Amino acid sequence: MRKGIYPGSFDPFTNGHLDIIVRAASLCDKLYVAAARNGTKEPLFTLGERLEILKECCQGNGSIEVVTFDGLLADFCIKNGISSIIRGLRATADYEYEHAIALMNRRLAPQVETVFLMADAENSFISSTIVKEVARNGGDVSSFVPPAVVSQLKSKFS
Amino acid sequence: MRKGIYPGSFDPFTNGHLDIIVRAASLCDKLYVAAARNGTKEPLFTLGERLEILKECCQGNGSIEVVTFDGLLADFCIKNGISSIIRGLRATADYEYEHAIALMNRRLAPQVETVFLMADAENSFISSTIVKEVARNGGDVSSFVPPAVVSQLKSKFS
Amino acid sequence: MRKGIYPGSFDPFTNGHLDIIVRAASLCDKLYVAAARNGTKEPLFTLGERLEILKECCQGNGSIEVVTFDGLLADFCIKNGISSIIRGLRATADYEYEHAIALMNRRLAPQVETVFLMADAENSFISSTIVKEVARNGGDVSSFVPPAVVSQLKSKFS
Amino acid sequence: MRKGIYPGSFDPFTNGHLDIIVRAASLCDKLYVAAARNGTKEPLFTLGERLEILKECCQGNGSIEVVTFDGLLADFCIKNGISSIIRGLRATADYEYEHAIALMNRRLAPQVETVFLMADAENSFISSTIVKEVARNGGDVSSFVPPAVVSQLKSKFS
Amino acid sequence: MRKGIYPGSFDPFTNGHLDIIVRAASLCDKLYVAAARNGTKEPLFTLGERLEILKECCQGNGSIEVVTFDGLLADFCIKNGISSIIRGLRATADYEYEHAIALMNRRLAPQVETVFLMADAENSFISSTIVKEVARNGGDVSSFVPPAVVSQLKSKFS
Amino acid sequence: MRKGIYPGSFDPFTNGHLDIIVRAASLCDKLYVAAARNGTKEPLFTLGERLEILKECCQGNGSIEVVTFDGLLADFCIKNGISSIIRGLRATADYEYEHAIALMNRRLAPQVETVFLMADAENSFISSTIVKEVARNGGDVSSFVPPAVVSQLKSKFS
Numbered sequence: 001m002r003k004g005i006y007p008g009s010f011d012p013f014t015n016g017h018l019d020i021i022v023r024a025a026s027l028c029d030k031l032y033v034a035a036a037r038n039g040t041k042e043p044l045f046t047l048g049e050r051l052e053i054l055k056e057c058c059q060g061n062g063s064i065e066v067v068t069f070d071g072l073l074a075d076f077c078i079k080n081g082i083s084s085i086i087r088g089l090r091a092t093a094d095y096e097y098e099h100a101i102a103l104m105n106r107r108l109a110p111q112v113e114t115v116f117l118m119a120d121a122e123n124s125f126i127s128s129t130i131v132k133e134v135a136r137n138g139g140d141v142s143s144f145v146p147p148a149v150v151s152q153l154k155s156k157f158s
Numbered sequence: 159m160r161k162g163i164y165p166g167s168f169d170p171f172t173n174g175h176l177d178i179i180v181r182a183a184s185l186c187d188k189l190y191v192a193a194a195r196n197g198t199k200e201p202l203f204t205l206g207e208r209l210e211i212l213k214e215c216c217q218g219n220g221s222i223e224v225v226t227f228d229g230l231l232a233d234f235c236i237k238n239g240i241s242s243i244i245r246g247l248r249a250t251a252d253y254e255y256e257h258a259i260a261l262m263n264r265r266l267a268p269q270v271e272t273v274f275l276m277a278d279a280e281n282s283f284i285s286s287t288i289v290k291e292v293a294r295n296g297g298d299v300s301s302f303v304p305p306a307v308v309s310q311l312k313s314k315f316s
Numbered sequence: 317m318r319k320g321i322y323p324g325s326f327d328p329f330t331n332g333h334l335d336i337i338v339r340a341a342s343l344c345d346k347l348y349v350a351a352a353r354n355g356t357k358e359p360l361f362t363l364g365e366r367l368e369i370l371k372e373c374c375q376g377n378g379s380i381e382v383v384t385f386d387g388l389l390a391d392f393c394i395k396n397g398i399s400s401i402i403r404g405l406r407a408t409a410d411y412e413y414e415h416a417i418a419l420m421n422r423r424l425a426p427q428v429e430t431v432f433l434m435a436d437a438e439n440s441f442i443s444s445t446i447v448k449e450v451a452r453n454g455g456d457v458s459s460f461v462p463p464a465v466v467s468q469l470k471s472k473f474s
Numbered sequence: 475m476r477k478g479i480y481p482g483s484f485d486p487f488t489n490g491h492l493d494i495i496v497r498a499a500s501l502c503d504k505l506y507v508a509a510a511r512n513g514t515k516e517p518l519f520t521l522g523e524r525l526e527i528l529k530e531c532c533q534g535n536g537s538i539e540v541v542t543f544d545g546l547l548a549d550f551c552i553k554n555g556i557s558s559i560i561r562g563l564r565a566t567a568d569y570e571y572e573h574a575i576a577l578m579n580r581r582l583a584p585q586v587e588t589v590f591l592m593a594d595a596e597n598s599f600i601s602s603t604i605v606k607e608v609a610r611n612g613g614d615v616s617s618f619v620p621p622a623v624v625s626q627l628k629s630k631f632s
Numbered sequence: 633m634r635k636g637i638y639p640g641s642f643d644p645f646t647n648g649h650l651d652i653i654v655r656a657a658s659l660c661d662k663l664y665v666a667a668a669r670n671g672t673k674e675p676l677f678t679l680g681e682r683l684e685i686l687k688e689c690c691q692g693n694g695s696i697e698v699v700t701f702d703g704l705l706a707d708f709c710i711k712n713g714i715s716s717i718i719r720g721l722r723a724t725a726d727y728e729y730e731h732a733i734a735l736m737n738r739r740l741a742p743q744v745e746t747v748f749l750m751a752d753a754e755n756s757f758i759s760s761t762i763v764k765e766v767a768r769n770g771g772d773v774s775s776f777v778p779p780a781v782v783s784q785l786k787s788k789f790s
Numbered sequence: 791m792r793k794g795i796y797p798g799s800f801d802p803f804t805n806g807h808l809d810i811i812v813r814a815a816s817l818c819d820k821l822y823v824a825a826a827r828n829g830t831k832e833p834l835f836t837l838g839e840r841l842e843i844l845k846e847c848c849q850g851n852g853s854i855e856v857v858t859f860d861g862l863l864a865d866f867c868i869k870n871g872i873s874s875i876i877r878g879l880r881a882t883a884d885y886e887y888e889h890a891i892a893l894m895n896r897r898l899a900p901q902v903e904t905v906f907l908m909a910d911a912e913n914s915f916i917s918s919t920i921v922k923e924v925a926r927n928g929g930d931v932s933s934f935v936p937p938a939v940v941s942q943l944k945s946k947f948s
Contacts, residue, residue, distance in 0.1 A: 002501075023587055026557070026587065027476075027501075027558065027587065027589065070769075071769045071770050072766065072769040072770060072771045074771065075769075075770075075771070083500070084501065089569075089573070089590070090258075091254040091257070091258065095563075095569045096723040098592075099563070099592050099723070099757070100722075100723065100756075100757040100759065100762060101757075101762065102592045103592065103594070103595050103756070103757035104757050104758075104762055104766065106594065107775060107776075108766070108771055108772070113497055113500065113501065113591065114591075114592065115501065115589050115590070115591065116563070116589070116590035116591070116592070117587065117588075117589065117590070118572075118573050118576045118577065118588065118590070120577070120580065121437045121438055121440050121441060121577050122437055122438065124258075124261070124437050124440065125257070125258040125259075125261035125262050125437060126262075127258065130258060130259065130262055134230065134262065134266070137228075137229045137230040137233075138229050138230060138233070139230045139232065139233070139266055140266070143265060144265075160343075181429055184399070184429065185318075185343075185400065185429065185431065241342070242343065247411075247415070247432070248732075249728040249731070249732065253405075253411045256434075257405070257434050260434045261434065261436070261437050264436065271339055271342065271343065271433065272433075272434065273343065273431050273432070273433065274405070274431070274432035274433070274434070275429065275430075275431065275432070276414075276415050276418045276419065276430065276432070278419070278422065279419050279911045279912055279914050279915060280911055280912065282732075282735070282911050282914065283731070283732040283733075283735035283736050283911060284736075285732065288732060288733065288736055292704065292736065292740070295702075295703045295704040295707075296703050296704060296707075297704045297706065297707070297740055298740070301739060302739075386927075387927045387928050388924065388927040388928060388929045390929065391927075391928070391929070406574075407570040407573070407574065412881040415881070415915070416880075416881065416914075416915040416917065416920060417915075417920065419914070419915035420915050420916075420920055420924065423933060423934075424924070424929055424930070440574075440577070441573070441574040441575075441577035441578050442578075443574065446574060446575065446578055450546065450578065450582070453544075453545045453546040453549075454545050454546060454549070455546045455548065455549070455582055456582070459581060460581075564890075565886040565889070565890065595753045595754055595756050595757060596753055596754065598753050598756065598890075598893070599753060599889070599890040599891075599893035599894050600894075601890065604890060604891065604894055608862065608894065608898070611860075611861045611862040611865075612861050612862060612865070613862045613864065613865070613898055614898070617897060618897075634817075655903055658873070658903065659792075659817075659874065659903065659905065715816070716817065721885075721889070721906070727879075727885045730908075731879070731908050734908045735908065735910070735911050738910065745813055745816065745817065745907065746907075746908065747817070747905050747906070747907065748879070748905070748906035748907070748908070749903065749904075749905065749906070750888075750889050750892045750893065750904065750906070752893070752896065753893050
């Protein structure tokens with residue numbers, strides 16, 4: 001059984017993330033969607049809020065499990081028999097940082113392969129950062145994020 | 159009448175900004191130069207200080223109006239009949255972020271076109287960030303910013 | 317009256333080119349669409365074939381004129397009172413080459429401004445080169461080029 | 475059963491290609507390694523020579539089959555039930571072209587996913603073009619290509 | 633006598649920095665390794681801690697001197713008769729920022745040349761930021777930094 | 791004695807090349823300027839024509855010697871005790887290709903260091919390719935190349 005993991009901060013979850021999850025699920029027998037517990041930046045949404053949205057958006061697909069984890073992604077992969085880390089790529093700037101992280105993860109866990117999927121053209125300009133900026137200024141983000149995230153953003157910024 | 163807008167944080171205003179404004183003014187019948195009220199980062203100069211400099215540097219050109227605005231740039235354009243957002247580009251890294259923002263703005267206001275001008279070679283390395291860093295360390299920035307900004311920077315860092 | 321020019325080899329003309337033309341036309345009172353007579357590479361379509369397609373696709377918009385020219389673009393702009401060169405940008409690689417050309421054109425004709433529009437997301441992956449490659453291998457290119465170009469490509473590669 | 479394909483011109487086959495094949499094979503139940511029959515550039519090695527090397531280098535792994543094909547890659551995938559196209563990425567320039575090709579292939583065959591693996595650091599500077607250039611000038615390429623390719627290059631350039 | 637300087641924040645010092653220092657030392661008669669006293673970001677290690685590590689790692693090479701400085705790098709170079717600033721480059725993103733800084737330094741001190749060395753392939757993915765992230769999450773960084781830095785990181789994050 | 795080499799095709803020699811040579815000469819006790827005998831592309835100027843221009847432009851600086859060579863650059867460096875290969879960088883696209891070549895040269899001749907200088911802002915858009923294109927179309931290139939090259943280009947294209 002091939003297990004994959006799609007890690008992210010999902011702050012907030014966007015239609016771009018959802019597209020990658022659907023495509024990644026077809027590459028694995030089991031796909032973990034993993035919200036990072038603690039990053040270096042202060043998130044807008046709590047881990048609980050982000051997990052709730054992820055579970056709501058991924059329910060109905062039995063091969064997907066929403067998780068969180070402490071510590072190194074590479075360690076989590078080894079402990080859980082995960083053979084692929086899945087990452088979405090949009091612009092060139094993404095690419096460089098992701099390349100460095102992927103090479104580092106190969107050193108930390110040589111048996112785990114990082115696999116990249118390209119964002120679809122229609123999602124190529126959607127990032128959590130830009131979505132938050134639009135929502136903070138009262139813009140309509142309903143084309144860029146799932147309905148549950150629209151509500152979450154509205155209550156944060158009202 | 160074609161109306162354009164050149165938005166920015168102008169923290170501080172540089173000769174690179176001035177060059178784009180002069181060139182942008184020739185593309186529009188009326189050009190708004192718009193200082194962003196509130197970004198995500200804490201600016202070095204207050205909105206008042208930045209507006210004052212912009213007004214001083216743009217005076218004498220009757221087709222230019224210095225403004226500020228709250229909320230979404232796309233909304234401000236729609237309300238004021240502005241058909242073009244003008245942005246200057248320097249390096250590739252600028253390009254990618256600006257591309258994403260431009261595509262987002264097309265979704266928010268399809269009737270507003272984002273138009274890019276390339277920084278001139280002699281201004282290609284001048285950014286507000288680098289200028290602040292040089293001034294903070296006591297360097298001479300008089301070739302990179304208008305005289306009024308030299309004074310402003312000196313009093314901030316003395 | 318503001319005159320602009322959108323130069324290209326259009327070998328062949330794509331929906332990406334068409335999108336830029338429509339948007340560029342709204343920025344000018346008159347827009348020249350100019351097929352390059354002779355480039356360094358051997359084109360698939362003759363200049364006559366390319367002009368015919370351009371005329372067919374641009375007809376109905378009275379402010380657009382399809383032309384060709386010999387010599388330097390900068391000289392053509394000066395002779396015809398053209399104040400803006402319009403270029404579409406897709407990827408970062410485009411950007412760098414276009415930046416160099418724009419800076420060179422500023423030296424050759426300082427009064428002519430190069431103005432860049434970003435390709436829309438849905439056209440971001442459509443280039444004449446890739447379209448030719450797909451058509452050469454029998455693929456369906458009808459979503460990427462106007463109907464007249466589909467026929468032209470079919471007769472070239474049959 | 476998940477089938478993948480790793481297409482390329484392999485002119486010549488390098489250690490970078492071999493690394494991607496080994497890693498790609500672990501992601502699929504069956505991996506086609508496909509040498510492009512005809513590209514736009516004149517190859518140094520004939521299709522026969524390239525297939526011979528591929529077969530020699532891939533023998534011993536029962537899940538790999540070396541093939542060639544005419545026409546569109548997307549069509550070949552559909553006909554053979556292949557669900558993943560695998561591509562290796564080195565530098566940013568690779569990334570942009572590959573992104574455009576991947577988006578085009580999604581339009582031509584939406585059920586086929588393009589999956590990218592990053593070149594390992596030690597292979598990041600090895601390209602067929604640079605290897606040919608070194609070999610043409612009498613340099614030692616034995617650290618960059620399999621032994622059989624060393625011999626092939628020597629006889630081409632002696 | 634040619635004097636060079638290799639400035640950085642070294643927060644922490646990595647094997648990538650060490651490789652550049654060794655190579656840079658062969659280009660100069662005297663090489664200053666200069667830890668920046670105060671940047672805009674809060675460092676993980678104090679200036680004292682960083683200087684101690686630098687001295688330990690550079691001892692034994694008589695042509696290297698570890699220093700710190702206040703104010704502008706360009707001023708420090710002029711005062712000390714330094715003719716070359718040495719910088720290591722990894723990815724494209726590095727390149728752009730470094731290009732702008734180098735052009736600015738040419739304006740501030742035209743007699744000082746900025747010289748770039750490319751990171752070796754095996755170090756291309758090692759950055760202070762990624763090393764800190766791995767160490768913070770309990771990962772083994774002993775292949776990426778000198779032994780003294782491994783200890784320093786352990787005591788910070790224990 | 792530190793020996794450096796600045797290799798190129800110089801087809802034709804530009805003011806950008808000249809700027810790099812002047813700056814590189816200050817880094818070495820002896821600088822070889824080496825015109826590549828045979829590249830993969832057909833040059834506009836013969837090797838003899840290119841060497842003549844180089845000699846004319848570099849005369850008067852006793853530490854510079856104009857040469858040509860067959861075979862690998864790395865071999866030429868080893869045979870002549872050259873410790874540094876000097877390359878100029880303009881845009882990001884340059885950077886990536888040059889990075890790969892530099893890493894390859896480190897493998898072929900570990901004792902030879904590749905050293906990069908950034909093109910000055912005013913030369914950042916000047917490439918041999920663009921200069922040829924302008925000259926071919928009758929444009930004035932006298933700001934971009936030495937006077938001798940202006941004459942050479944005129945006689946080629948008249």
